[in-house]
Structures are given as structure tokens and as C-alpha cells.
Amino acid sequence: MTTTASAPDPAREILDRCRALVEDRRLGAVRAWKAAHPGRLAIGHMPIYVPRPLFEAMGCLPVGVFGGGDMDIIRGDSYFQSYICHIPRSTLELALAGDLDVLDGMIFPSICDVIRNLGGMWRMLFPDRYSAYLDLPQNFAPGLGGRFYVQELSRIARDLEARGAVPLAPPALLAAIGDENRRRAALAALDAIRREEPWRLRATEAYLASRAGTLVPAAEHAQMLEELGEAVRRRPGRLIDNARVVLVGAFCEQPPLELILTLEKAGCDIVDDDFQLGLRTIEGPIEVAEGEDPLAALARAYLEKGTATACRYIAEGTKGASLVERVRESGADGVVFAAASFCDPALLDQPMLEAALDAAGVPHTSFKFSENAGQFQTIREQAGAFSDAVKLWGAA
């Protein structure tokens, strides 16, 4: 932390609340929301992206499920071979332990074959609970992928309505999109603070603030982020001469918070990242044109403004060009690739991104992690060496 010991941290209370939300595997906040909204549905979803306004417009609470962190895995391991990533194991462990019972359903978006097949396992293991696979389009033509995606969203809306959700109505969806845009604006403001004054808001804190929002309604999260933005601006800070890095690859299975802290302690200011990318998958606001069906607008936003990530087919241009652009925009000195072990999308993407960075003269380093990793010394040494190299010599 960069605050002095004597002055109270104006952001502490909000950050403590965010941390409590994120660390509560039993989803107490979701239970409280359901108690306060009898009959409403809480719908879990796996990373990366689901169109949260759709759920909120139907009176549902979309709930991000990011695995179990460093919890002990007993039953979950018995369903997966050693070469499968960790997040499906801990997610099943949570479900089998009853920690996800508060959820009325689960959405499995099309991120990779493992999460897709986890959706099938869910159907077999929990046949009485609602679950759906959301087939995000890889064709981005409005009349092709866009049309299909609207049909997908309509299918899920029908499913939810059949289970007691409020019928989808354009005014409610418009309002939910408005809430989502406010949240997006607040996130963008925090991102700007991190880029411009990274000592005001550390990556660990931004991580908690962002991830907490996957457990509460968008309007509540937006309020929280706006207050956090005001609070961190009041923080007395000091300039730290760290290396500025962009971190990529951790968009699904999440690294332990201690790992992010380790990178910071090793001299890296993480000025941009793709942690739990879902809330940032749409770049900029979701715009609804005059007279446009808001559901079509929600689909159009995904087609036209989707972030370039490993799970999205890049039809045109050069792979990695958007990463190079992010490095430039954030004024980063280099890139840290941090992919979960056995994460096909991230690890298959990485050589292409590295090639783009090499061509642009951007230094980079890489390591793998697992959500339950407990040893960070090697990563600290690697990140420290990288940070020193880019600061001292401008290249790793």
C-alpha cells in the first residue's frame, strides 16, 4: 500500500466490502439478494462473458462463478484427468458441496471445450437444475452471427421466463443496459486511474473491485465503483518507479490474489489486464439506436465492440494487433503472459501474441499458474528480473 500508516485509507471500507464479496464462496450476498427479492432467480455463469443486462431485465441476478480459488478439492478432482485445467474441478466441488445451491440455474458460455463439456456434466449431475449453453457467435456479420445470437438470447429468455423470471420487455432491457453502461463507465474511470496513477489503485484492489461486481446488480456495482473512484483520488500517494506491464491470459480461471500481489511486490504496476474479462468484453457503452430493439442492440454490441481475446475468432487483421495497441495506450513497458495451466485458448493464443509483440519491440515474459497455487517465489523472481530489465535497459 502507498498510504501512510497514520492516515485512514478512504478506500478501505469499500475495498473490504469487495474482498468480503469475492471471498465468500457460499455466496452470502446472493442469498441476501434472494431473500430481499422473493421469487426472483439467481443465475450463475461461467467466464468469460454473458450479456448480464438480459438477466437483470428479467428480474434475475447474474452471478459470476470463477471457481473455488485455493479451496481443498476432493470430489471435483475425481471427475477430471490431470491434464484438465483447475476451474472445472473447483466449480464442481462447490456445487457438490452445496455452495452453489442458491443459484437457480447456470449458464455455460462458449469459451472452450472444457467449459462446454462442464455444461454437459452439469446436466447429468444436476438434472433438476436449469442450465444452458450459450453459443456465442464466431461469425460477426449482423445477418448471420448477429441473427443467430439474437435467437440464442431469445431462447435463454424463454427458458428463464418458463422458470418464473419476469418476461423480457424492451423498456426493462433498455434500463438494464443503462445500468450496465454506468457500470462500464465507472470501470473505465478506474482503469484510467490505474493507467495514469497506478499507485492510487493497485491491481489487487482493482481486481477485487471489479470481481465483486459479478455478484451484485449493475447499478449497485456502479455506485460502489464511483465511490471507490472518489476515495482513491483522495489517497495520499507517492510515485513508485515500477515497470508498467499489461497482464494477459487470466481471463477465465483466476490467479490467486497473492499472485497478483507478488507481481506488484516484484516491481510491476499492472496497468491493464484481462482478469475476469466479462465485464469488459464489450468495449465502450452498449449503444441502442433510435427505434432499435434493445435485444438486437445487445447482440450488435457483442459483434461490433467485442474485445479481442483468445476465445473470439479474429477474422481480419493481425493477431495481437489489439494487444500491441493496448500496450501503447496504457504506456506499458512490457507484457506479462499469465495463463492457467492447460488453458487451451490462452496457451494456443500466446505464440501469436508474442510474435506481434516481438514485431513491435515490446518485451514480454510468461508463466503459468493454477487457481490454487501456493508458491510464488519463482514467479516473484521472474517478474522482478523482468521488471528490472525493462526499467534498466528497456528490454527483457
Add this chain to the structure above:
Amino acid sequence: MSASATREPAAKDRSQARQKAMIGDHFDRLARARDEGRKVVYTFVPGNLTELVGALGLLPVLPEINALQSGMRGKSAGYIAEAEKAGHSEDVCTYVKCDIGMMKSGNISPTGTKLPPPDLLLLSYTGCFTFMKWFELLRQEYRCPVAMLHVPYQTDGVVTEAMRAYVVAQLRDEVIPKLEAVAGRSLDFHELGRRLALSARAEDDLVRVWESARRRPSPIDAYFGGVYYVGPIFSAFRGTEDAVAYYRELREEVDERVRRGEGPTTPDGPLGQERYRLVVEGPPNWTSFLDFWRMFSREGAVVVSSTYTRVGGLYDDGFRHDPARPLESLAEYCLGCYTNLGLPSRVDLLERHIRDYAADGFFINSVKSCNSFSAGQLLMLRELEKRTGVPGGFIESDLVDPRYFGKANIENRVQSYLQMLDARRAGARP
């Protein structure tokens, strides 16, 4: 899929010799393609659009087939090492790394001829996320256009009108125009229909071959032998007269074995007594393919059905390519490939096959490279045992990375499993 890297010569059927000649001719055509002005399309096995490619006079290259052939010929370890040296992770699909390594080593085909670079990458995104990344990687290397076909996943085991319409519209509005641009000519729908009709004839004969395994003894091995049977229809030959002739000959060969009451041909010659009837889930290991096969065949174990032989098309339930509905039937074909089915549908299919083919057991070869197949297989194992009462076996290996084929360990597991089947027959508790 005809070659083998074996220390002992393997016995072969007539149809295998025909297939070997077909594949050799195809690689020769590819080697001459540049000189003859023919254009080349790289594409994948599941969801392949071979009739469309052929109707436009384009030549297909199947990188998966090249990778498995490299595995069988003992070349994949070197290619994988080449790719890993270039920065590809040890965690990811070894087909991809084998292909990348082969390309970096001169792109020499399994038969020794040089493969031409692609004029277009036809990315049929069917049942396997890695396909998308694979062709993104190849696009970066070859700098050629890509035609992407996003095939929705059959979560509920049902092809909805929305799914079919989406695939048809992509074929009509994007895939065909891109193929036409490369071919330099318009698609002749009459020619496409002719080829689809040829496909259906070959598919009829293939299904007849599969169904022969209901007999005792089974005249075929539907996994180890089956991977040869699907060679032409999974690769460059569906929709050709060559494929029709191959499947006719194969069917006659199998019918002849039925008349004689013979079992399948194995690497050691005709199988003696059929002692165990198995259903197998998952792809084979290619680097020790014949060793793997012999672990079963030398114990009298015959595979009567397998799911791997359905990744390039699932014809058992009546699907046929239909010249009267060309684009619709291509769409339904892509949607229906085995790994494009939700896990519950895959379990249902296996359960049917265990019952229909009167299997004594089922076996899962879980390969490290293929999460599309592998994620969920341990639950499939439990569910199938529960539903059928038939015991399952489980081993782990890989497609083309020999580091992940532990021969002694796998052989022990196979033998223990077969002994357990014996014990159950004898009425003893396993």
C-alpha cells in the same frame, strides 16, 4: 490412414491396399498442384465440406490426417519438439504442434512429397475449439485467406431450425463465395448434387460395415480396423467414385468374412477366437498404434463399436448427404458430428451401442491432447456403468506425442480389465 510404423509387419486387407493407392495418388496430385494451377484448401475432418471443395475443383489437405500419419511413421516427436522450441506450450494439442513442426520442417507429406501451401484455410468450427486457434496459427504462417464456418453446438442433441439456418446462411453467403473466389469459378450445384449422391452411396456401405459388428463373431474391429475404414470418407474422398468403389469393396470383403464366419483382420492376421466384445470411446494413440491394437487383439478382444470413427460423420442413425437439399444436408452433417454432441447425447449414443452391439465392456482411451473428447469422460464412465451394468475401463495416452504413451502401464491396465471381465463371467466378484 494406411501407413504404419511397426516393428513387425502387419497383415492387411485388400481394401487397405486400395486405400493406400488412393492416398498416394492424392498426395501426388497435391505435389503437382502448383505446376498444374490447382488450388489447395486446408480443412478439418469433423464438419469437412469435401463435396463442396471437390465440386469447385479444389484439392483438400487435412492437417489432422497429416499429424496422425506423422505419429504412425515415428516423425511426430521431432515435429512436436520443433513447435515447442518455437514457443508452443507443452500443455496444448499435439496435433497442432505436430502440424506446425511439420510445416517448419519443410511441409513434407507423409508419403514424402512436398505439400503445397494453402490458397485458403477452410475453418469448419465443429465440436473443437482448438480448430479455431489452429487455423489462426496457420493463417499467421501462410498469410492466406480464411473461410470460417461456425457450427453451433448440439447441447440438447437436437438440430434446431435456427442452427440449420445459421449454417446454411454462412455456407451460402460467406463460405461458398470465398471458395469460388479461390477456385476462380462459380459453384455448379448440379456437380455438388452429383457428389452428394456419391457420398450417400458410400455412407450406405459404411453403415452396413459398422452394423456387421452386431454378429458373433464380429467380422470387423470397429476401432483399430475402423480407423482404416473411415480413412476415405473422413478425408479427401467423400463424394468421389473412388470412395464409392472403396466402400463397395470393403463391404464385400466384410460380407465374405461373415459368410466364412471369420473375425477381423488384425496386425497378426485373422483374429482367432472372439473372447471379448468392447465399445471404445476416444481417439486412438497413433505413435504406438499397432502395439496398442495388439494389446487387445492378442487377448481376443474385438471392438464392436467406437465413437472416434464417428467424429467425421455420424451415419448410423440414418443421416445421409442429400443432393435434393445440398446446403441443408451439409449443415446437418456438420452439426451431427460426434464431438459436436452434448455430453448427455454422447452417453446416450454409447449406451445404445453397448446394448445394440452386445458389448461385454466399454473402454475409454482418454487423450491428453483433446479436451473436446476428454473433459467429462470420467463422468461418462460412471454413468454408463450405472445405466448398463457393463464395466468400463479407462486409460490415458495421447494422439501423437509418444511421451504420453506408457506402454507397460497401459498394457497392465488393459490386461487387468480383461481379467476382470473374465472374473465377472465366472461369477466371481471383480
